[in-house]
Amino acid sequence: MSSSTLQAEVCIDDVQKDTDISGYVHIVTSEDILMDEITAKIYFEARGRMRGFTKDIATIAVINAPIIIKAGEENILPFSCPLDEYVESYEGQNVSFTYNCEVKMHVDEDDFKKLGLNFMASVKSFLTSDKRLRARTQFEVIDRQHTYRVKEGTYDFGLKLNYVLPIAVGIIMSMLFIAFTQDNTIWYVVLGIIVIAAVTYGIHFYLEDTLGKLTMTLENVDETHFCCRVEKTRKFKLKEQFVYYEIIEEVEDRRGTKTTTYRECQYASLRKEMKNFSKNAEFTFEYPTRLDYATLKADTVEIYWRMCLTGVSSLGLPLKYTATFKVKKDRPIPVEEGQKALKSNENDTKLLNK
Amino acid sequence: MLDATTYNRIFWQINVIPTTKTESKLLKSNYHFNPFAGVLDVEVKHTIVPRFSIAEIVTEIETKQSIAIEFLGKHGRGKTTHLIWLQQQLPQYPIFQLGKTANYTEVLQHVSEVVFVDGIHHLSFKERVQLFKTKRVVVYTTHFTRKLACLFAQKKQKVIRFKGIDTHTLQQIITNRLALAQTDFREPTAHFSESELQKLINRYGDNYRGIINNLYENYQ
Numbered sequence: 368m369s370s371s372t373l374q375a376e377v378c379i380d381d382v383q384k385d386t387d388i389s390g391y392v393h394i395v396t397s398e399d400i401l402m403d404e405i406t407a408k409i410y411f412e413a414r415g416r417m418r419g420f421t422k423d424i425a426t427i428a429v430i431n432a433p434i435i436i437k438a439g440e441e442n443i444l445p446f447s448c449p450l451d452e453y454v455e456s457y458e459g460q461n462v463s464f465t466y467n468c469e470v471k472m473h474v475d476e477d478d479f480k481k482l483g484l485n486f487m488a489s490v491k492s493f494l495t496s497d498k499r500l501r502a503r504t505q506f507e508v509i510d511r512q513h514t515y516r517v518k519e520g521t522y523d524f525g526l527k528l529n530y531v532l533p534i535a536v537g538i539i540m541s542m543l544f545i546a547f548t549q550d551n552t553i554w555y556v557v558l559g560i561i562v563i564a565a566v567t568y569g570i571h572f573y574l575e576d577t578l579g580k581l582t583m584t585l586e587n588v589d590e591t592h593f594c595c596r597v598e599k600t601r602k603f604k605l606k607e608q609f610v611y612y613e614i615i616e617e618v619e620d621r622r623g624t625k626t627t628t629y630r631e632c633q634y635a636s637l638r639k640e641m642k643n644f645s646k647n648a649e650f651t652f653e654y655p656t657r658l659d660y661a662t663l664k665a666d667t668v669e670i671y672w673r674m675c676l677t678g679v680s681s682l683g684l685p686l687k688y689t690a691t692f693k694v695k696k697d698r699p700i701p702v703e704e705g706q707k708a709l710k711s712n713e714n715d716t717k718l719l720n721k
Numbered sequence: 722m723l724d725a726t727t728y729n730r731i732f733w734q735i736n737v738i739p740t741t742k743t744e745s746k747l748l749k750s751n752y753h754f755n756p757f758a759g760v761l762d763v764e765v766k767h768t769i770v771p772r773f774s775i776a777e778i779v780t781e782i783e784t785k786q787s788i789a790i791e792f793l794g795k796h797g798r799g800k801t802t803h804l805i806w807l808q809q810q811l812p813q814y815p816i817f818q819l820g821k822t823a824n825y826t827e828v829l830q831h832v833s834e835v836v837f838v839d840g841i842h843h844l845s846f847k848e849r850v851q852l853f854k855t856k857r858v859v860v861y862t863t864h865f866t867r868k869l870a871c872l873f874a875q876k877k878q879k880v881i882r883f884k885g886i887d888t889h890t891l892q893q894i895i896t897n898r899l900a901l902a903q904t905d906f907r908e909p910t911a912h913f914s915e916s917e918l919q920k921l922i923n924r925y926g927d928n929y930r931g932i933i934n935n936l937y938e939n940y941q
Contacts, residue, residue, distance in 0.1 A: 412754070414754045414755060414758035414759065415755075415758050415759060415937075416758070416759065416934055416937055417759045418759045418760075418761075418762070419758060419759045419760055419761045419764075420761065421761060460941065463754065463755065463758070465754065467753075503753075505753060620759070621818070622759055622801060622802070622930070623796050623797060623800070623801050623930065624796060624800055624801055624839060624840050624842070624862045624863070624864060625796050625840075625864075626820070
């Protein structure tokens with residue numbers, strides 16, 4: 368039985384946006400081996416608390432004609448392919464995006480016999496169905512040359528439903544029914560649900576109407592900051608007002624008969640208190656240091672940013688307003704330009720306050 | 722043609738891989754991805770531990786009889802996974818995931834007399850009856866039995882219940898998932914102890930997805 372060995376390893380160089388994916392196959396054998404074909408397949412893979420999916424990026428011919436892999440030598444076979452549209456690598460709570468490079472090597476039939484049936488025990492790669500050897504590696508695609516940029520513009524805030532009062536009403540109603548009624552029919556449950564729904568939406572629309580419209584304007588300041596100007600109507604009055612933004616990872620799990628959505632906050636900025644909020648207030652927020660949070664929608668996975676404004680109403684109800692906005696990655700803003708934008712914002716604010 | 726993963730599995734099956742006991746702590750460097758993440762459709766056959774005899778079901782589908790085969794159970798018990806796996810054994814027949822990628826008209830208008838339907842609850846009672854009347858064989862998943870619709874359509878019904886769990890099956894499912902994600906097949910496969918499995922079963926009952934999701938979180 369032959370004792371020939373073959374060791375293959377795939378390496379990917381660092382990948383940057385607007386450049387190629389480049390890498391090489393490193394092969395070491397104990398005997399000369401004729402390799403008929405070597406191909407590298409690059410693909411994107413998404414795994415998480417959902418049905419996994421893959422997307423092929425490219426299949427590259429590493430060699431164009433059969434070559435002899437010299438025994439005992441370090442055989443380095445480079446390859447590359449362009450990287451166009453892509454989703455960045457990401458490691459979240461409920462989903463991970465990775466890139467893989469799978470290299471398949473077709474050893475010439477006569478030389479394949481040299482390796483013997485026992486060779487599997489001494490190779491780092493696997494065997495495929497058509498007697499090809501397989502080696503795989505995982506790599507990261509993260510754009511480190513570009514920084515976050517918010518999509519500038521004006522956004523409307525929306526009021527989140529508040530369940531505190533309806534739940535309190537529901538509990539009181541249930542206690543009253545238990546105390547004063549003898550027959551516990553299903554109609555009381557139905558009535559309870561209707562009342563809770565009516566109270567929830569009644570309060571919601573009442574608050575929306577009395578507090579009026581709330582908007583924000585976003586502008587980029589520099590490569591690490593953006594500016595948020597919140598504007599309100601005269602009617603808007605809340606106590607203990609705070610503003611912050613959060614990055615949400617949303618994964619729709621369609622594995623089963625029923626669809627479930629997992630929503631996790633991946634990042635929350637510092638909470639900034641809104642003091643003397645007469646008509647508008649301006650805040651500068653820092654972008655997160657992690658670079659894989661840009662707005663994304665890929666199949667059943669979504670990453671989005673939202674500005675949150677919290678406060679307490681005159682009735683003592685905690686309220687939360689949110690506005691979703693887009694953030695992409697782009698070339699950094701020159702420092703001078705950013706300072707100009709900041710100064711212009713300051714002037715605008717002064718004028719509005721006057 | 723078998724893909725590489727199939728070969729890994731075959732190799733894995735014919736070689737006795739030593740196992741190592743774990744207290745749910747798995748080394749990330751030993752796996753390409755979280756072993757408890759959702760698998761690709763093509764990998765279902767590698768992770769599934771079948772609940773029924775495939776030959777028996779295939780015979781029922783392939784013989785010319787008219788039948789509705791119901792995969793009945795609560796969520797997370799493996800109905801959809803088994804439906805996908807069964808359809809992969811019979812790729813000549815289509816699968817429809819209602820409410821996700823397909824709608825009722827598509828199912829009804831498809832030329833195939835045998836259809837696999839996931840999420841039949843998206844159809845009204847009338848539509849279900851019409852579907853049972855139109856198609857010779859309907860294999861579907863449901864949380865509640867659709868016996869009445871079958872009676873109205875005068876369709877013979879076979880029910881496969883997805884209920885119950887034991888540590889042996891759970892161990893097999895976990896081992897299959899670990900083997901699929903493992904970077905080096907020569908390394909010993911992690912092995913969950915009986916008490917660990919029992920703890921999971923005590924907490925989640927027969928909700929396999931609940932168990933797998935818990936393991937996913939621990940690994941992540």
